[in-house]
Amino acid sequence: MITLASDFGTPYPAAMKGVILQRTDARLVDVAHDFPRQDVRAAAFWLREVLPYYPPATHLVVVDPGVGTDRDALVVRAGEHVLVGPDNGVLRPVAPRLASDGALEAYVVDETEIGSVVPASTGWTPETTDGPASNTFHGRDVFAPTAADVHETGLEDLDSLESLSPVDVEATVDCELPAATVDGDRATGEVLVVDDFGNAITNVPGSFLEGREQVDVGGETVPVGDTFAAVSVGERLVTVGSHSYVELDVNQGRGDEAFGLEVGDGVVLEGT
Numbered sequence: 001m002i003t004l005a006s007d008f009g010t011p012y013p014a015a016m017k018g019v020i021l022q023r024t025d026a027r028l029v030d031v032a033h034d035f036p037r038q039d040v041r042a043a044a045f046w047l048r049e050v051l052p053y054y055p056p057a058t059h060l061v062v063v064d065p066g067v068g069t070d071r072d073a074l075v076v077r078a079g080e081h082v083l084v085g086p087d088n089g090v091l092r093p094v095a096p097r098l099a100s101d102g103a104l105e106a107y108v109v110d111e112t113e114i115g116s117v118v119p120a121s122t123g124w125t126p127e128t129t130d131g132p133a134s135n136t137f138h139g140r141d142v143f144a145p146t147a148a149d150v151h152e153t154g155l156e157d158l159d160s161l162e163s164l165s166p167v168d169v170e171a172t173v174d175c176e177l178p179a180a181t182v183d184g185d186r187a188t189g190e191v192l193v194v195d196d197f198g199n200a201i202t203n204v205p206g207s208f209l210e211g212r213e214q215v216d217v218g219g220e221t222v223p224v225g226d227t228f229a230a231v232s233v234g235e236r237l238v239t240v241g242s243h244s245y246v247e248l249d250v251n252q253g254r255g256d257e258a259f260g261l262e263v264g265d266g267v268v269l270e271g272t
Contacts, residue, residue: 001027001028001029001054001055002020002024002026002027002057002148003054003057003060005031005032005033005043005060005061006032007034007035007036007037007043007063009033012137016060016062016143018120019117019145019148020060020144020145022148023152024148024151026152031047031051032050035063036263038063038065039263040065041089041177042263044089045093045192045193046193047059047061048094048097056080058084058150059081059082060084061083061084062085063088063090064088067135068135068136072086072087072172073108073142074086074109074172075106075150075158076092076106076107077103077105077106077155077158078096079098080155084143084146084147084150087108089175091172092172092174092175093175104169106166106172107158107164107165107167109146109164110163110165111142113162114141114145117144149161149163178192179203180202180203180205182205187268188268189204189269190266191256191261194255194263198249198253198254201241204246204267206241208269209239209240215272216272217267222236222248223236223238225237226239228249228251233253236250236258246269248261
C-alpha cells in the first residue's frame with residue numbers, strides 16, 4: 001500500500017498517482033489532499049493522529065512550501081512503515097508513533113538518481129526530461145517516483161537504492177507541536193488546528209477536564225460534555241476529542257466562530 005497526503009486539492013494528486021502506477025502496482029490510498037495550504041504544522045498534527053491506524057505502508061506526504069529550494073527530500077523508515085516527503089518537519093511528529101520498536105532511519109534523496117518522469121503515453125514528451133521536470137511540482141517529479149521505488153525495493157533493501165543516502169534523523173528538520181502548561185485549575189495552551197466542522201482543537205490534554213462539569217474560557221463559563229449532545233443544538237461546550245486534546249465546540253455549529261478563535265490563538269481554561 002502507498003498512501004498519499006497533500007495540500008494539493010485537485011487535480012495534482014492524479015498526476016502523482018499516474019507516475020506511481022508507471023512504476024508499481026501498489027494499492028493507492030488517499031489520506032487527504034485538503035490539508036490547510038502550506039501549513040506544515042497542521043499537516044504534521046493530522047498525520048500524527050491518522051497514519052498510526054494504517055497497516056504497514058509507504059506514506060507519501062507533500063505539504064511543501066519550500067518546493068524548488070535547497071530543502072532536502074527525505075525518506076524515513078519508521079518500524080514497518082516508510083515516510084516520503086520534504087525535510088521541513090512534516091514527517092517527524094508521526095514517525096515515532098509508527099516505529100513500534102522505536103528505531104528510525106532517515107535518507108536524503110538524490111534527485112538526479114531518480115530517473116526522468118515522463119508521461120506514459122508515447123505521443124508527447126516534456127521538453128525537460130533530465131531530472132525533475134518542474135521546480136514547482138516535486139510531488140510528481142521527486143516524491144511520487146521515490147515512493148514507488150521505495151515500495152518496490154522493500155524495507156530491508158533501502159540501502160540498495162542509489163537515490164538514497166543515509167542521514168542522522170536528528171539532523172533533519174523537526175516540527176515540534178507546542179505543549180500546553182497545566183498548573184492546578186489553570187491550563188494555558190493554544191489552538192493547534194480547526195477541523196472542517198469548526199471544532200477548535202487545542203493542545204490542552206484532555207485529562208484537564210476530568211471531574212469538571214464546567215470551565216471558564218475567556219471569562220465565560222462553558223459546560224464540559226462527554227458528547228456534543230450534552231448541550232442543546234447551537235450551544236457551546238468544551239469536550240475531549242478523539243485525539244485526546246481539549247476541543248472548544250458547538251453542538252451542530254462552529255466552535256471557532258462561537259469562541260472567536262483561529263489557529264495559533266492562545267487559550268486559557270480555568271476550573272470553576
